[in-house]
Structures are given as C-alpha cells and as structure tokens.
Amino acid sequence: MTADAADEVVEGAMTGAVDKTTLTNGVRIVSRRIDHVRSVSMGVWVDAGARDEAVSEGGLSHFIEHMLFKGTQKRSSYDIAKAFDAIGGQTNAFTSMENTCYHARVMDEHLVTMADLLSDIFLNSTFSQEEVESERPVILSEIGMVEDNPEDHIHTLLEECFWGDHALGRSILGTREQILGYGREDLVRFFSHLYQPDRVLISCAGHVDHEEIVSLLAPAFEGIKARDGFPVRKVPAPLSGVKALSRDIEQTHVSLAWPGLSVTDEMRFASSLMNTILGGNMSSRLFQEIREKRGLAYNVYSFNASYVDSGMVGVYAGVSPDRLTECLEVTNQELMRLCEHGVDQETLDEAKAFTKGNILLASESVDSQMARLASSEFHFGRQLSLDEVVAQIEAVTVEEVRKVADMAFSQKPAVAVLGPDPSEAEIRKVFGL
Structure with missing residues (x-):
C-alpha cells in the first residue's frame, strides 16, 4: 500500500468489521475478516458489463471473461488451471449486464497463491490470437446451449421484448455472427476501454487480514492507468x-x-x-x-x-x-x-x-x-x-x-x-x- 492510499474501517454488525483501501489510481480493495472460518473468497470486479457495449460490440464483455483464463505472459491456460487445482481452489468468472467478476475461494494458507493468480490473469492476459480461435467455438456452444434450454431462452426473448433496442435487451453472449467476427485487436481495445481503475474493485471475505491483502495486491493494481471515454449508460424505456x-x-x-x-x-x-x-x-x-x-x-x-x-x-x-x-x-x-x-x-x-x-x-x-x-x-x-x-x-x-x-x-x-x-x-x- 502506498502512502497516498486512503483507508477506512467500517463496523459491519453481525459479521465483523469491513476495511477499505482506495489506491492512488482509484482501485478499491474491501475486505471482511471472519474469524470462525478457514477459507478466503476473493473477487476482482469490474463495474462494466454487457450494457456498456455498443451495438457492434455485443458479447465482448463475456468473450473477455473467457479469455482471461487463456494465458498470461508467464502462465499458459493449463498452468492457470493446474495452479488453482494444486491448492484445492475453486475459481470461476461471470459476466452480467453491469458487472464482470473473476473470483476464487481457497483455504487461508493459500491466500498468497490465489492473489497472485487472480492478479496475473486480470493484469497480464495476452489475448493470443491462437487462444481466441480455440475459445471462439466454446462461446458458440454456450450460445447454442442457451437456445437449447427453453427456460433460459425464454428469458432472453423476454428481455428483447421488454427492453427493445436498449443494451439491456441484447444477449450477454452476443450473436454468432459477432463472435465469429472478433479478433485479438477487438478484445484488447475493448478491455483497455472499459477496464478503468476507478471501476475496478477487489473484495475479499474470510479468514484474512486486510493489510496483508493490500500488500499483496496494491503493487500490481496500482499500475492500471486511467483512460478517457467510458461509455455513458442510457436509461432504458420499458416496452409492452x-x-x-x-x-x-x-x-x-x-x-x-x-x-x-x-x-x-x-x-x-x-x-x-x-x-x-x-x-x-x-x-x-x-x-x-x-x-x-x-x-x-x-x-x-x-x-x-x-x-x-x-x-x-x-x-x-x-x-x-x-x-x-x-x-x-x-x-x-x-x-x-x-x-x-x-x-x-x-x-x-x-x-x-x-x-x-x-x-x-x-x-x-x-x-x-x-x-x-x-x-x-x-x-x-x-x-x-x-x-x-x-x-x-x-x-x-x-x-x-x-x-x-x-x-x-x-x-x-x-x-x-x-x-x-x-x-x-x-x-x-x-x-x-
């Protein structure tokens, strides 16, 4: 943690105190210590999701979520999977309309490894074209899976009917045509545009010390540079x-x-x-x-x-x-x-x-x-x-x-x-x- 970072402690009744640190670039780190557990859950969140995509960018938030597990400058996708498995960790990610999250849960003794892995995939993913090509059919299969499940598909149809042309009315997954058309440059550009430091939040709960978390994460996350031009969210007008x-x-x-x-x-x-x-x-x-x-x-x-x-x-x-x-x-x-x-x-x-x-x-x-x-x-x-x-x-x-x-x-x-x-x-x- 740098000397300029701002710290707060908030009493969280029934669940212990909540600590918060804001890094100099706006990245926030919040944690809650829970003494009676042995596990730690950590999520790297971005306050950006599918509704922040332009019409021509449909599905990019979700595509990036997949790609962050496909290799970094020092780890292959296999290395990432093996490293989490080797510590008995549970990891996943999800994209919603307004947020994207990369999260994991491990025993407290493996906190350092989990922090390093999540930091690495979030900050150092390479988005190699080879991995883009290998992940593309996976996302196409996911689109097909939703369409094959009527209860899932009906909610997609409802959102189209209710929200109309607004971004909330478009599928988080994008269309087949869009997924087939994206390349590495599209992913890198979108990632740089939306993953702004003041929209990044790291939350952690479990048997953990806040100062330790900050010391593990701050040196890496303070390197995220702010950029101009985050898209303005338009208020939707519901339809019948x-x-x-x-x-x-x-x-x-x-x-x-x-x-x-x-x-x-x-x-x-x-x-x-x-x-x-x-x-x-x-x-x-x-x-x-x-x-x-x-x-x-x-x-x-x-x-x-x-x-x-x-x-x-x-x-x-x-x-x-x-x-x-x-x-x-x-x-x-x-x-x-x-x-x-x-x-x-x-x-x-x-x-x-x-x-x-x-x-x-x-x-x-x-x-x-x-x-x-x-x-x-x-x-x-x-x-x-x-x-x-x-x-x-x-x-x-x-x-x-x-x-x-x-x-x-x-x-x-x-x-x-x-x-x-x-x-x-x-x-x-x-x-x-």
Whole structure:
C-alpha cells in the first residue's frame, strides 16, 4: 500500500468489521475478516458489463471473461488451471449486464497463491490470437446451449421484448455472427476501454487480514492507468407487447415483465417482499394457484431484475400448450387481486421471515459475503450491515407492498412465449394488449 492510499474501517454488525483501501489510481480493495472460518473468497470486479457495449460490440464483455483464463505472459491456460487445482481452489468468472467478476475461494494458507493468480490473469492476459480461435467455438456452444434450454431462452426473448433496442435487451453472449467476427485487436481495445481503475474493485471475505491483502495486491493494481471515454449508460424505456416464437417442444414456456425498481430505490425492500408473496416460494400465490390447486405447471415463479437505473418484475411458467391461456388468466387474476386487495399483516410477516432467513443463511458463506461487499460498494459507496438490511425489511408495511404491486401491474406487460404454435391473439386478449 502506498502512502497516498486512503483507508477506512467500517463496523459491519453481525459479521465483523469491513476495511477499505482506495489506491492512488482509484482501485478499491474491501475486505471482511471472519474469524470462525478457514477459507478466503476473493473477487476482482469490474463495474462494466454487457450494457456498456455498443451495438457492434455485443458479447465482448463475456468473450473477455473467457479469455482471461487463456494465458498470461508467464502462465499458459493449463498452468492457470493446474495452479488453482494444486491448492484445492475453486475459481470461476461471470459476466452480467453491469458487472464482470473473476473470483476464487481457497483455504487461508493459500491466500498468497490465489492473489497472485487472480492478479496475473486480470493484469497480464495476452489475448493470443491462437487462444481466441480455440475459445471462439466454446462461446458458440454456450450460445447454442442457451437456445437449447427453453427456460433460459425464454428469458432472453423476454428481455428483447421488454427492453427493445436498449443494451439491456441484447444477449450477454452476443450473436454468432459477432463472435465469429472478433479478433485479438477487438478484445484488447475493448478491455483497455472499459477496464478503468476507478471501476475496478477487489473484495475479499474470510479468514484474512486486510493489510496483508493490500500488500499483496496494491503493487500490481496500482499500475492500471486511467483512460478517457467510458461509455455513458442510457436509461432504458420499458416496452409492452408480445414476442412469440414457435418451436416443436413438449411445453409452452411463457414469461411476462412489467417495469420494476432500480437496485437502490427506497421501495426495493417492499418490492422484494411483494415478489416473495406473489411467486417467490412454495407458499406463494402463483405456486399455490397454478401448480398446487390447478396442476397447470410444474415450474412457476416470479422474479425481480434490478439495475442501477431501472428494473423488471417478472413471472415465468412452463405449461402444456393447451392450457396456456388458462395459466395466463389465473396469473392475471392473482396480479389484480394483489393490486386491489394487497396482503394482510400475517402474510407480510411470513414473507419477512422467509426473506430474512435467506439473507442470514447466505451470510454464512464467504462467497456470499464477498459478493455483498462488492454490491454495497458499487451501488451505495458504503457497506450496508445485515442489521441495517433486516431493519429495513421489518419496516415495510402492507400498504407499501400494495403500492409497489400497483405501480408494476397497473401497466401493460411484455410477454414472451416459446412453444408449439403459440397464439399471439389469445395472449393479447388476456392482457388487453
């Protein structure tokens, strides 16, 4: 750590203190020490993802995520894999619409090796053309895998229908044509453009000392140079309508979306509880009405997808083609009942207990703690303690739940359907589209 780096210590109730260091170039390092575990989870995060791509750059964030494991100046892709395996480490990476993360978990005795490996792949990847060519068919296979899985594919179709031409409406994987067209120069240019130091965050949780982490990482990460021109994120305008795709499969898969809340909206806890009550667990209204009482679907649920400036509230079901209309009618009835009559206090209290339980159980995982550190830092610029989160959940009222339901479901939905000859006219009739 350099003398100019800024240090902070924040008390994280229920899980120990959180330490934060900001390097001179803007790279942030946050950590939480958890004394009762022997493992350490570390993630190198970039506050950039698929929504930061231009139309001509679709899939580059995800392509780069793959390429960072394909060789550095001193390690081949095999060397990287072997080094992680040799310490019993678990490593992976993911690309989302707004973030990219390279992470690993090891026993505390292997912290130095893990830090060196993650630093090396992040800072010294070569993006060799040979490795680009070998990884290209892997990504094409991943695109095919999503298209072969109807439940995955339907969500891609829904995002296209709901977000339209906005970047949130494009696949994180890109198109086949785009992946076939990219070369080393495209990857290096995009990497240099988006992987800016003030958007890089390293989060670490487990049996670890913050000063040790900083001493291991700062010398390497302070070498990242700032560049101009990070793309401005445009606020999307959600759409309604129907996107129907015919496919000869056993079930019809349907997914619906309405405008939701951003990840920092003050009503986000009410929206989360509303989602739990609607279709977030086995006692939820949609699960009980559609699966348990009527046998319309094996898999049915609701979901929230939140971003920095917008969000989506959604419902998914996989049904027999001849019962699609009935399933949609029941869904619409439940939505209207939620808007008009809300929920009683007992139902809300049960949803609160369910939500708190999930959050607190997840807090026992060092991987979950590592991800929470990054999310809080990116979205709030500070750490939200579990005590604070629980207090905000407890403060939600029945009226707030009814309000967020009405905000969403009083609007026309976007509907995506995938199955044998789906009737777009029937779908439009149910929702007045």
